[in-house]
Amino acid sequence: MEKPEKRGVIDTWLDKHRSIYTEATRHAFVVSIRDGSVDLSSFRTWLGQDYLFVRGFVPFVANVLIRACKESGETSDMEVVLGGLASLNDEIEWFKSEGSKWDVDFSTVVPQKANQDYRRFLEAMMSDEVKYSVIMTAFWAIEAVYQESFAHCLEDGNKTPAELTGACNRWGNDGFRQYCSSVKKIAERCLENASGDVLADAEDVLVRVLELEVAFWEMSRGGQ
Numbered sequence: 088m089e090k091p092e093k094r095g096v097i098d099t100w101l102d103k104h105r106s107i108y109t110e111a112t113r114h115a116f117v118v119s120i121r122d123g124s125v126d127l128s129s130f131r132t133w134l135g136q137d138y139l140f141v142r143g144f145v146p147f148v149a150n151v152l153i154r155a156c157k158e159s160g161e162t163s164d165m166e167v168v169l170g171g172l173a174s175l176n177d178e179i180e181w182f183k184s185e186g187s188k189w190d191v192d193f194s195t196v197v198p199q200k201a202n203q204d205y206r207r208f209l210e211a212m213m214s215d216e217v218k219y220s221v222i223m224t225a226f227w228a229i230e231a232v233y234q235e236s237f238a239h240c241l242e243d244g245n246k247t248p249a250e251l252t253g254a255c256n257r258w259g260n261d262g263f264r265q266y267c268s269s270v271k272k273i274a275e276r277c278l279e280n281a282s283g284d285v286l287a288d289a290e291d292v293l294v295r296v297l298e299l300e301v302a303f304w305e306m307s308r309g310g311q
């Protein structure tokens with residue numbers, strides 16, 4: 088049996104910001120995948136936009152990795168982040184094969200506003216001014232929203248179309264859940280020793296990620 092997770096400051100923030108967290112993890116686009124009513128042109132929009140997002144996410148995670156090597160006292164932080172970076176390699180290959188399957192030509196996809204805003208946020212997070220605990224909080228939130236959302240599409244009672252279960256498994260699987268839990272533990276550990284200012288920054292960043300995720304789902308649902 089897995090040990091129940093210790094409640095930390097992130098859980099307190101999730102309670103405080105529950106409505107935006109629920110919006111991000113139970114968005115109508117995600118719910119439409121789960122209940123089978125998803126508009127496939129929306130799915131194709133999401134696929135093309137997320138492929139571009141992931142290409143921008145790679146340097147962000149690489150930056151988290153460098154920070155984990157240089158700034159963390161715990162050797163295991165680097166191993167956790169390295170695992171995440173390695174799985175992005177598979178993820179890019181997965182996107183390419185899905186692109187062919189759904190006839191989405193990534194070379195012609197133009198990043199929409201929500202994607203551009205998110206990419207700008209990731210770039211800002213890569214500044215040396217951003218504390219390790221803050222970037223870790225952002226990293227956890229970005230991964231956790233996808234984990235929670237796609238796991239929901241696989242829970243009992245789902246009517247997720249068979250051709251979309253590959254996408255749901257990618258982020259909804261148990262290994263990804265455990266990886267998110269490891270990232271959360273790192274963030275929590277760093278936040279335990281953080282000053283009030285850093286805690287306030289980390290909370291703001293968490294909420295900002297949730298807003299960006301909601302906007303990203305909204306953009307996808309727009310289905311252009």
Ligand SMILES: Cc1ncc(CN)c(N)n1
Nearest residue numbers: 137140141229230233303
């Ligand atoms: C928008 C978004 N957020 C999160 C993930 C998960 N890495 C993603 N692929 N795309």
